[in-house]
Amino acid sequence: MTKIKLTYFDIQGVAEKVRLAFVLNGVDFEDVRIKHAEWQELKPKTKFGQLPLMQIDDGEEVAQSDAMLRFAATLGAAKLMPKEPIEQLKVNEAMGLVDDIARSWMPAHSIGMSPQKFGYEEGFQNTDEGKAKVLAMRENWLKTELPKFMKLVTALIEANGDEGFLASKDAPTIADCHMVPLLRNYQRGFMDGVPTTSLDEFTTVTAYIKRFLSIPEVAKYYEK
């Protein structure tokens, strides 16, 4: 049996999709969650200066969460990635839509941490002007961009029937592992300016999230 160690911070972030794929596939893995203080020491020793990192059978460390997700899908019993190119295309198309949402959301999110990336002074997010800007950008994104994306997500789910997933009819794929943690960012109330009710009006989407979280393996994982 393949021995897997996955190292990330103690948050969902970009590693959650990988964890979910292991959970769905019934693959035991060592779920290492480090503190930010440990990270400062570890960072210079890592391949790309990033987390998550994955180690397979005590081998070389591997970077990139998307690559880890795709690898996790090859390990277990669940069909998280279909075999036929034309069906893979559908899954990969949905994966791309998740990336589009994340990319679109990034400035409004990231300005609250790293305003200098966007041409503002360092520390701008802590000024009164900066705090107002962060909230205004997030509010505007939730009002204008989120509904456009939720329309696309709704259409993909509905094309797969009443019990549909994002790119499949009766069982999840890696696209769901990728999409659901992203969507839950708008429900979990941990980001300033993003109320837990943000998705409530998109009922196909909220039902889909519930359906995914009710899969026995997933429900058990989140019970812990």
Place this chain on the structure above:
Amino acid sequence: MTKIKLTYFDIQGVAEKVRLAFVLNGVDFEDVRIKHAEWQELKPKTKFGQLPLMQIDDGEEVAQSDAMLRFAATLGAAKLMPKEPIEQLKVNEAMGLVDDIARSWMPAHSIGMSPQKFGYEEGFQNTDEGKAKVLAMRENWLKTELPKFMKLVTALIEANGDEGFLASKDAPTIADCHMVPLLRNYQRGFMDGVPTTSLDEFTTVTAYIKRFLSIPEVAKYYEK
């Protein structure tokens, strides 16, 4: 034989990786390049409101360039994607690094077109202050971020030997189709503030680009 139609603007952009995969795989495809005026009319009719679009055997339209690239890799003779999960992991890890570079570059690039995405006034890029900001952000990125990424790219190439590609030793993969057009953005001189010499000091990288562009199928494609 599968009939493929790929529709995009008459630029390299995010479709070039897909075109290169078809070229390397010797797959004939209809390379439709539309004008921005046509796009205004087409956009509301498209699946995700985006280009590129791909049509396979006159079927439904497919979106998402990453999905198209992965599909293109399944069609031809060239081994653009290995079969073994552990080798795929290496290719996918390199794919993720390309995405990281693109994501990091995005604000400095995009502020020149869509400053409102980053909390600035619409039209800011056309003011004196805005023009200076765009150039300063790009210059700063080229000076600070580009060298860090080029160090990682160099290490990946060198791990594959003197004639190495990004994730393979002797023949390109989809990771190269993805990486090379991105890298050429910093050599082609079409973006304000990005001189054609931007990559010159990273000699392993420039040699790698030349090696990829010298592959007979690729060279012939760019001769046109």
